[in-house]
Amino acid sequence: MIKKSSSQYTQLKEDSVKPKKEFTFFEDVYEVVRLIPKGRVSSYGAIASYLGTKLSARMVGWAMNAAHQVRPKVPAHRVVNRNGMLTGKHHFSTPTEMEVLLKKEGVLIENDTVIDFKSKFWDPSKELGM
DNA sequence: TTCCTGACTCCAG
């Protein structure tokens, strides 16, 4: 039982002014997503990788979950999984919202998957240079 | 505090 007291860390921080953490990761995710060109799509893993946390693709999805209430607007519909599947469609106002938005931008969907995903794929590490 | 879940991905069978 290594029951340590957290008090030993309390003096480490004096920034009692800031109740919240920095949330830089989420903000970075939103910024990258906003850079995805219209008519193109990216993946959770690609974004995570670009931000240096390759193994945290799930966190990108988690960030998208809260992206709807973030301003400026975040085009979350342009983020799909590595296979081009619209795994996040159920998190939009309607189950077809994501697909409709993409089609409006020229990205065709079939069976919940982006058609010709390979050519529509936008890799931040490659496009933004790394 | 601990435990569980997830808009993911990789790897082994």
Added chain:
DNA sequence: CCTGGAGCCAGGA
């Protein structure tokens, strides 16, 4: 081709 488990880490119960 499909399935399951591990690693990731922020929140909610």
